[in-house]
Amino acid sequence: MPLIKLEQVTRYYKTGQVRVEALKGVDLAVEKGDFVSIMGPSGSGKSTLLNIIGALDRPSSGIYELAGKRVDKLSDNKLAEIRNEFIGFVFQSFHLLPDLTAQANVELPLIYRGISSKERRRRAVAALESVGLGNRIHHRPAQLSGGEQQRVAIARALVGEPEVILADEPTGALDSRTGEHIMAIFQKLNREQGLTIVQVTHEEDIAHYGRRIIRLLDGEIEREEILENNTGSVSEVSG
Ligand SMILES: Nc1ncnc2c1ncn2[C@@H]1O[C@H](COP(=O)(O)OP(=O)(O)OP(=O)(O)O)[C@@H](O)[C@H]1O
Numbered sequence: 201m202p203l204i205k206l207e208q209v210t211r212y213y214k215t216g217q218v219r220v221e222a223l224k225g226v227d228l229a230v231e232k233g234d235f236v237s238i239m240g241p242s243g244s245g246k247s248t249l250l251n252i253i254g255a256l257d258r259p260s261s262g263i264y265e266l267a268g269k270r271v272d273k274l275s276d277n278k279l280a281e282i283r284n285e286f287i288g289f290v291f292q293s294f295h296l297l298p299d300l301t302a303q304a305n306v307e308l309p310l311i312y313r314g315i316s317s318k319e320r321r322r323r324a325v326a327a328l329e330s331v332g333l334g335n336r337i338h339h340r341p342a343q344l345s346g347g348e349q350q351r352v353a354i355a356r357a358l359v360g361e362p363e364v365i366l367a368d369e370p371t372g373a374l375d376s377r378t379g380e381h382i383m384a385i386f387q388k389l390n391r392e393q394g395l396t397i398v399q400v401t402h403e404e405d406i407a408h409y410g411r412r413i414i415r416l417l418d419g420e421i422e423r424e425e426i427l428e429n430n431t432g433s434v435s436e437v438s439g
């Protein structure tokens with residue numbers, strides 16, 4: 201059973217008289233342990249697709265199953281539960297809370313689960329250490345570099361032990377060397393912990409860290425490439 205399964209998923213937006221067909225019938229299956237890069241021109245539906253996979257949005261029609269459960273018709277509250285339990289998000293612009301330390305930002309997803317503050321702290325520090333930021337736990341976002349902020353965001357995505365990490369242009373705001381470091385972290389999580397990752401990117405080099413590339417065009421999957429030899433020689437993941 202695939203972890204993520206979409207069948208003939210569509211998403212239409214209506215603005216005034218204009219109907220935009222952002223997704224026109226997408227079939228997609230992602231197995232546990234896969235690392236998928238979604239590419240395609242601006243407006244091709246990449247973020248729309250990722251938002252549906254992440255239970256931030258619902259399809260207009262079609263079937264979506266996550267870990268064997270239908271999620272396409274769930275209420276907003278149920279979708280929020282699914283997000284909290286199954287999904288870790290990473291965004292282009294990090295989305296960290298500026299007044300909180302790195303540790304407090306990473307603890308946030310655990311607060312909704314009613315975990316004790318001592319246990320939250322332990323898990324947040326461990327997640328920050330796993331992305332090489334054990335020496336930055338008391339820094340606020342403005343005191344961190346872009347790459348460090350994105351690593352805090354990855355630690356926050358990891359701390360709830362999600363089934364899948366979804367990343368919308370995770371390296372889009374970073375220089376290429378820092379972007380490679382973020383990809384090295386993703387690849388390590390995927391290879392060593394079997395974490396499932398689905399990322400959207402505009403950059404071919406970044407896409408090639410995945411195990412396959414799905415190319416979207418005009419709301420449809422245009423083609424798919426399996427990467428036999430996904431970028432192997434990644435630099436050491438460390439602080
Ligand atoms: N909330 C919305 N209301 C109306 N139309 C929308 C909405 N969100 C997206 N669209 C339209 O749906 C289409 C797909 O948008 P989407 O954001 O998925 O593209 P994308 O592939 O992520 O593009 P980019 O690379 O620029 O981020 C676009 O034509 C967009 O204008």
Ligand SMILES: [Mg+2]
Binds near residue numbers: 246247248
């Ligand atoms: Mg987008």
